[in-house]
Amino acid sequence: MKLPSELTQQLAANGIRLTKQREEVFGMLLQKRNHPTAAELFLRAKKHMPSISLATIYNCLDALVDCDLVKQVHADRAATRYCANLKDHSHFHCESCGAITDVETPFDGAWNLLPEYAVYHAEVSLRGLCPKCSAENKPVTTNQSATDVLPKSEIATQLSKLKTQNS
Ligand SMILES: [Zn+2]
């Protein structure tokens, strides 16, 4: 995938030269802005670069993050997602399907901070249901994996064991 030439020129002007693989990864992030994880990017890249490895994807992402072309998006304990939107923006996290959407936040400087603080960047994390999930009226599920939470029956067994130990 080729990046728009003005972008390549802009990068070159800033002393950033992208390798073919970095260009590929950056291009994928620009093309489909659904905040993919490294693993998702790897699966997508593999389609046209069959020899690419997950380690290379991580390496490319690190380089892109280092030169401020890509931002990392963290959501709780979920895998890091990547975002190529360079405008100041925040993220809306859907608590049901996990989709992440960009939210442009016009910052009016009205934070409750002492004037001695200088704010250079603001990022607000919004959570709730995306239009699709709120239309389906899905209940909010937590992203906890099965290993984090013991089933109720298991908890009961553990409790009864504790009780017998104490008596
Ligand atoms: Zn959703």
Ligand SMILES: [Zn+2]
């Ligand atoms: Zn974003």
